[in-house]
Amino acid sequence: MIHAEELTRRFGDRTAVDALTLDAREGEILGLLGPNGAGKTTTVRMLACLLAPTSGRASVAGHDIREAAPQVRGSVGILTESPGFYKRLTLERNLRFFAELYGVPAPREAVQRYLKRLGLWERRAEAVATLSKGLRQRLALARALVHEPKVLFLDEPTSGLDPESARDVRQFIGELASERRTVLLCTHNLAEAEELCARIAVLRTRLLALDRPDELKRRMSGSRVAIGLRNPRSEFATALGLPFVRTAELVHDGLSVEVADPERDVPALVRRLVELGAEIRSVARDERTLEDVYLELVGGDDGAA
Amino acid sequence: MGRLRVLVAKEWEELRKIKMVLYGALFLPLLMGGLAGFMVWQGQGLPPEAQAALFNTALMYFLILPVMIPVTLAVYSIVGEKEQGTLEPLLATPLTDWEIFVGKALVAVLPAIGLTWAVFGLFLAAAHIILDGIPPGVLTLPWLLSIFVLSPLLAVFGVLVSMLISSRTSDPRAAYQFSGLAVVPTLIPLIVYSVQLTAVNFLLVILEGGILVLLDGLFLYLAVKLFRREEILTRWK
């Protein structure tokens, strides 16, 4: 549904997005996670045919973004970073305007359907100026959906919302995937990405990783084992003498040991510790949070962000 | 419904909701029309040549109107989108760059021409009653050309200038003020006319028409270049 290859965008001599290659399948919510300035908005703008890429290619909903921009625009919905409305016009009128521009066959009915779905029907005749930020964001979701796009771009849909509105919006996004829509969700909120996204692309100008949230965690943390000891002593760490142990250090009530392959190595490690006189209370895989993984990925080398 | 019609309908509804823009666009034609009528009213009982001179001066108001009326409309239709943050959602729709530009221009040009002609019609009717008929030698071909050819060209000129300026600033007041400069070209023939009073000759009208066509063409070229998605998104302030 979304297919990008080596997509690059430069502004003058600053590179905003560098050779981004990614795929989103039909019905998938793909997270685009990265700090401010990572190039998320620029990526979305390129994929929605608002900005031309400097190089690279992409197709969205089956249309090439360079060759078939009007078709791409017609088949994607976008929730922009700061979605504005004609604040003097009513909710209903705002939505109808966009529905008509997208050539929706029965605009009034479509508008009604989405105003109801997002709980805004009662307020349809009010000017948008009267809406709270949370409700405005819901209206923006309605606008992104009113022409039934197959592909949706949501650029930081919950940023700046109060927790309750943010939860509503997240819940709604969750429902979208079950409608076979493909969603590219930009966010710098890890919990949100982990909760909603089938896969997460970590972006910081370049693509740093692209995988399922649990895979990302496993791959990054994988080989660490936490051993709880009743008698923690530093010689346990230094005297292990096992070939597969990469690092071992004493933490406050035990050891943190990095091994080559936990599946294979943990039994031998435990046996060795018992030989050394350790009284083991617990053995656990050292699961890291997505946040640790993310910070390690993004907190990288050049400090460009 | 065509996308262009959809855009123009929205613009129009929005403009009607803004009292300042609406009254601003109506105030000027009424004021100018009133002034022109007053001038003719002063000619009651004067000899026909004096009446004709007054009448000619009055007619000049109808060259300022088409430039002045659309300024507020054009400025708002651009600055309003910027202020409200609606440009990006608008650009994400299948509207073409050209449709956006033409829609925004039309919503200012059409009322300007319509109002100018409407007030002009009212003025003629009033003059007819006040003076018991239009003085001879007034509504000559050059004058009619001025009203029916120069006015639309002037309206287009006013709109293009306003749109170019509005794309460069998000402060409506600054945009209104600078766009007011669009009236300058109309002052030149105005000065010529008022120095020579009845000498509204064919040559002058053709000359000004030619200059306006050139200026309109130049500004149209610039405006179309400015009204490209990428440009709007990355360069407009």
Ligand SMILES: Nc1ncnc2c1ncn2[C@@H]1O[C@H](COP(=O)(O)OP(=O)(O)O)[C@@H](O)[C@H]1O
């Ligand atoms: N119109 C523009 N002109 C110049 N630089 C830009 C423009 N838009 C974005 N950038 C730069 O591109 C980089 C990525 O920005 P952006 O895509 O907005 O990141 P994000 O959405 O992840 O915060 C930033 O360094 C930003 O300054």
Ligand SMILES: [Mg+2]
């Ligand atoms: Mg952004």
